[in-house]
Amino acid sequence: MIRDQRSQGRHAILGEIRRAGSVARVDLARRTGLSQATVTAITAELMGAGLIEEGTALAGSGDARRGRPRVGLQIRGAAHLVAGAKIADRSIVAAVADFTGRVLGEATVPLSGRVQGTEALARDIAAAAAKAAEAAGTGLAGLSGLGAALAGIVDAEAGIARWSPALERRNAPLRAALEAATGLPSFIDNDANLVAMAELYFGEGKGIADFLVVTVESGVGLGIVLGGRIYRGIRGSGAEFGHTKVQIDGALCRCGQRGCLEAYVADYALLREAALRPGPHPGDPQAGMAQLLAQARSGDPMAASIVARAERIFAMGLANLVNIFDPQLIILSGELAQHDYLYDEKVIAMVAGQTVQAGAPPPEIRVHRWDDLMWARGAAAYAIEGLAARALAGLGEDAA
Amino acid sequence: MIRDQRSQGRHAILGEIRRAGSVARVDLARRTGLSQATVTAITAELMGAGLIEEGTALAGSGDARRGRPRVGLQIRGAAHLVAGAKIADRSIVAAVADFTGRVLGEATVPLSGRVQGTEALARDIAAAAAKAAEAAGTGLAGLSGLGAALAGIVDAEAGIARWSPALERRNAPLRAALEAATGLPSFIDNDANLVAMAELYFGEGKGIADFLVVTVESGVGLGIVLGGRIYRGIRGSGAEFGHTKVQIDGALCRCGQRGCLEAYVADYALLREAALRPGPHPGDPQAGMAQLLAQARSGDPMAASIVARAERIFAMGLANLVNIFDPQLIILSGELAQHDYLYDEKVIAMVAGQTVQAGAPPPEIRVHRWDDLMWARGAAAYAIEGLAARALAGLGEDAA
DNA sequence: AGAATTTATTTTGCGTGGCGAATTTATTTC
DNA sequence: GAAATAAATTCGCCACGCAAAATAAATTCT
Known part of the structure; x- marks a missing residue:
C-alpha cells in the first residue's frame, strides 16, 4: 500500500528530469525537497541503470556564473x-x-x-x-x-x-x-x-498538475489529468465527453442515443445537415467538410448556420467542463484541419461567457495543433x- | 515535497481506523501493508497522543476464535x-x-x-x-x-x-x-x-475512493472525491454543477446566464413556471413546492409537465457526470423533502438510458436522505x- | 599566474524508522 | 494444567535520508 521512500524519490527525480529536459542536481534537490546527498545517490543509481546521463554544463541561474558550474542531467534517449x-x-x-x-x-x-x-x-x-x-x-x-x-x-x-x-x-x-x-x-x-x-509528457501539459485535453476527430474525446496522473475512471472507459448530452431529445448520435455533443460537432453531424442541399461530394467526408467550411466563410447562410451551431454547442460543452473541473488549463489538441473552426478564438470567448466567474479569470484554453502522429x-x-x-x-x- | 515515511504511516493508520470504526492491529498491518512491528509503534504513538484508544476485543475472523483475541482500536471520541x-x-x-x-x-x-x-x-x-x-x-x-x-x-x-x-x-x-x-x-x-x-467520513462514501455527491437545495451542488480526497479544482470554487449548461439559450438562471441546470431543477425554477397559474402561495416557496408536487401527483397536467421536465433535465445532468467521470458511485444527498421527486427510481433509470454502456453496468446511484444537520x-x-x-x-x- | 572566492557535487557519519524474527501475552482446546 | 493458537511486542539489523564536511570546478581578484 505504502511505497517505500527510495522508490518515491526515484520517481520524483526521473519525472522532474523528464519535465525539465535538463536539470542540475542542485535544482532537483530544491524542486523535490530531497537533500543534495540523496539526489546524488539516486541519480547515481539511475545513471547506473542507464536511464539518465549527464549532459552539457548549464548556465548558472541569474547573472552569477561563478563557482562550479551545474551539470545538466537528462533522460538518456538511447x-x-x-x-x-x-x-x-x-x-x-x-x-x-x-x-x-x-x-x-x-x-x-x-x-x-x-x-x-x-x-x-x-x-x-x-x-x-x-x-x-x-x-x-x-x-x-x-x-x-x-x-x-x-x-x-x-x-x-x-x-x-x-x-x-x-x-x-x-x-x-x-x-x-x-x-x-x-x-x-x-x-x-x-x-x-x-x-x-502525450501532452503531459511532451506537450503543453508538461509540468501542469490538473488539465484537460479535448480532441475532435470523428468523435470528441476527453483526457483528464489530475495531480499529474491520467484519471481513468472506475472502468477505464475514458471520459465519454463526446456522449455527454447537450440537448434533451436532441440529434441522433452514432451511439444510438440522442443529444450527444458528438452528434452536433463531429463531421458526420455537420455533413448530414448539409445534405439537405445538393453537393458534389456525397461520399467523401474530407472534401465535403472542406466545401462546407468554404461556403460558410464565403457567406452562404445555410452553411454558416450549420457551422455556427456546432461552434456554439462545442463552446457550451467546454464551458461545462470548466464549471465542473475548474482546471488550470484546457488543451484543444487535434490534427484535422477541418475542425479548425472549433478551435477559434470566437469559440473560446463563448466559453468564458458561460462559465461561473468569480473575479478570477477563466482557465486558459490553449490550442495545440498536432500532426497525425500525436x-x-x-x-x-x-x-x-x-x-x-x-x-x-x-x-x-x-x-x- | 515528499512526505516522510512515518507521517504517511500515521495518516494511513488513522484513516483506516476511522473508516473501519474498530480494527485490530493485525488487520491494520494487512490493510496498510506495514509490518506488525511498525503498526505497534505507530498505534502506541497515536494512543499516547490521545487520538485513538483500545476498545473491546474483537471476534476473530472466520470460525477460528482460538489464540490471543484481537483488540479493536478506535478513534477516541473524547x-x-x-x-x-x-x-x-x-x-x-x-x-x-x-x-x-x-x-x-x-x-x-x-x-x-x-x-x-x-x-x-x-x-x-x-x-x-x-x-x-x-x-x-x-x-x-x-x-x-x-x-x-x-x-x-x-x-x-x-x-x-x-x-x-x-x-x-x-x-x-x-x-x-x-x-x-x-x-x-x-x-x-x-x-x-x-x-x-461528510459522506466520505461518515456516510455512504466511507472507504470508497472515487465518488460524486450531488445535492439539491435551492442550488445544485457537486462534491467530487477522487482517490479518497476532495477534488477542489484550481481555484477551489467547488464544482459548479448547478451552472453547467443543459440547454443553449435556455431558461434564465440566478447567475445571470442562460440554460443552467439549476434554472430547471431548483425550486425557484419550478415555481416560476407554476406562477403561470394562480396559486394560493405566492410568497412561500416551501408551501408552493408542496402544492405543486401534490398537484402533479394527483394528475394535474400542467403541474405534472413542470415536474417531469425537471426530472428529465436532472437525469441528463447526472448522465453527463457519469459519462465524464465514470465514478464508482454517485450519492444523491439531500435534506429537503420537496426535492424527493428528483431522487426517484424513475430518474435513476433515465440516467442509465443516457450513459455510454459497455457491457459493464452503470455506476450505482445511491440516495442518501439526511437531516438538516448534514x-x-x-x-x-x-x-x-x-x-x-x-x-x-x-x-x-x-x-x- | 596563483590565491581567494564561489558554487556544485560527493563523502561521511549519524539517526530515524521499517522490517523479519524471536519473544511475550492472552485465549481456547485438550 | 499443558498444549495449541494467534495477537501484540521487543529486539537487532539495515536501508536510507539528512546535515555537515570535504572535494571539485569554475570565476575573480591581486
Whole structure:
C-alpha cells in the first residue's frame, strides 16, 4: 500500500528530469525537497541503470556564473526505443521513439480488417511497429516496448480491451496478444487518455498538475489529468465527453442515443445537415467538410448556420467542463484541419461567457495543433512510462 | 515535497481506523501493508497522543476464535470536540461533534444580516457554535476546532472566502476572523465540498475512493472525491454543477446566464413556471413546492409537465457526470423533502438510458436522505480532519 | 599566474524508522 | 494444567535520508 521512500524519490527525480529536459542536481534537490546527498545517490543509481546521463554544463541561474558550474542531467534517449501505435478506422499509424520521446521513424499500414479478432489485430499492430522500427533503422528486436492506443473501453491496468470498434469480441486480452506477437512488453489504453499522456509528457501539459485535453476527430474525446496522473475512471472507459448530452431529445448520435455533443460537432453531424442541399461530394467526408467550411466563410447562410451551431454547442460543452473541473488549463489538441473552426478564438470567448466567474479569470484554453502522429506518440509515451516504472522497480529488487 | 515515511504511516493508520470504526492491529498491518512491528509503534504513538484508544476485543475472523483475541482500536471520541457550522440563507445551523463524528449538540441561530461584513459573520458563527456547545453540555472553550461551510467560492487552503452570497466583500479572510472570534483553530470550505466530506467520513462514501455527491437545495451542488480526497479544482470554487449548461439559450438562471441546470431543477425554477397559474402561495416557496408536487401527483397536467421536465433535465445532468467521470458511485444527498421527486427510481433509470454502456453496468446511484444537520456535520468533519492533521504533524515535531 | 572566492557535487557519519524474527501475552482446546 | 493458537511486542539489523564536511570546478581578484 505504502511505497517505500527510495522508490518515491526515484520517481520524483526521473519525472522532474523528464519535465525539465535538463536539470542540475542542485535544482532537483530544491524542486523535490530531497537533500543534495540523496539526489546524488539516486541519480547515481539511475545513471547506473542507464536511464539518465549527464549532459552539457548549464548556465548558472541569474547573472552569477561563478563557482562550479551545474551539470545538466537528462533522460538518456538511447536507453530504450519504444513503438507507439494508434489503431484508426482503416489503418494503423505507428511511430518509434527514443526514451525522450523523439520520433525516429514512422509508418502507416492498412488494417487487414476493420473489425477483427484479437490475434489478427495484434499481428497488424506488430507489422506496423516493425515497419516503423525499420524506418528508424532497426527492427522489432531493437525495441524495448510497445504502446497501443485504441478507441473504445480499455482496462489499461489489466491490458484488456473491454470493447473496441476494431475488435470482434468483448474483453479481448489484447496486451497478451501483443506481447505474444512482438515479444515486447506491451501496454494498451484508450486513445483519448494517450493523447492526454502525450501532452503531459511532451506537450503543453508538461509540468501542469490538473488539465484537460479535448480532441475532435470523428468523435470528441476527453483526457483528464489530475495531480499529474491520467484519471481513468472506475472502468477505464475514458471520459465519454463526446456522449455527454447537450440537448434533451436532441440529434441522433452514432451511439444510438440522442443529444450527444458528438452528434452536433463531429463531421458526420455537420455533413448530414448539409445534405439537405445538393453537393458534389456525397461520399467523401474530407472534401465535403472542406466545401462546407468554404461556403460558410464565403457567406452562404445555410452553411454558416450549420457551422455556427456546432461552434456554439462545442463552446457550451467546454464551458461545462470548466464549471465542473475548474482546471488550470484546457488543451484543444487535434490534427484535422477541418475542425479548425472549433478551435477559434470566437469559440473560446463563448466559453468564458458561460462559465461561473468569480473575479478570477477563466482557465486558459490553449490550442495545440498536432500532426497525425500525436496518437502514436502518446502511445509511445505510455510505453515509456511503463518501461520506466519497470526499470525503477527492478532497481529496488536488485538492492535486495 | 515528499512526505516522510512515518507521517504517511500515521495518516494511513488513522484513516483506516476511522473508516473501519474498530480494527485490530493485525488487520491494520494487512490493510496498510506495514509490518506488525511498525503498526505497534505507530498505534502506541497515536494512543499516547490521545487520538485513538483500545476498545473491546474483537471476534476473530472466520470460525477460528482460538489464540490471543484481537483488540479493536478506535478513534477516541473524547479526544476533541469540534463544531461545524453551515451558513444558510437566513440562519446558521451548527453542530458539536466528538472526534468520531457523533453529534452531541446542535443549534440554529438567525443571521444578523443576509449579507454582512467578515467580522459580523464570524461573530454570528461563533454564537451559533457557542449555542451548540452549550447544548452539548460545554462551551466554546470546551471545543478544539471549528469548521464552517458556506456557499460561494472558497480558497480552503488559504482560509479566504473569495466570494460568497453571505459576505459583503470579496476575498474575505473568514478563517482568520473566525479564529479571532472564537479562539479556536478554524477551517472553512465550500458547502458542496463539505457534504462530500461528510459522506466520505461518515456516510455512504466511507472507504470508497472515487465518488460524486450531488445535492439539491435551492442550488445544485457537486462534491467530487477522487482517490479518497476532495477534488477542489484550481481555484477551489467547488464544482459548479448547478451552472453547467443543459440547454443553449435556455431558461434564465440566478447567475445571470442562460440554460443552467439549476434554472430547471431548483425550486425557484419550478415555481416560476407554476406562477403561470394562480396559486394560493405566492410568497412561500416551501408551501408552493408542496402544492405543486401534490398537484402533479394527483394528475394535474400542467403541474405534472413542470415536474417531469425537471426530472428529465436532472437525469441528463447526472448522465453527463457519469459519462465524464465514470465514478464508482454517485450519492444523491439531500435534506429537503420537496426535492424527493428528483431522487426517484424513475430518474435513476433515465440516467442509465443516457450513459455510454459497455457491457459493464452503470455506476450505482445511491440516495442518501439526511437531516438538516448534514452540512454542519460535514463542516465538523473538516475540522476533525484539520485537527487530526495538526496533531499528527505535532507528533512528528515532538520527536525531533 | 596563483590565491581567494564561489558554487556544485560527493563523502561521511549519524539517526530515524521499517522490517523479519524471536519473544511475550492472552485465549481456547485438550 | 499443558498444549495449541494467534495477537501484540521487543529486539537487532539495515536501508536510507539528512546535515555537515570535504572535494571539485569554475570565476575573480591581486
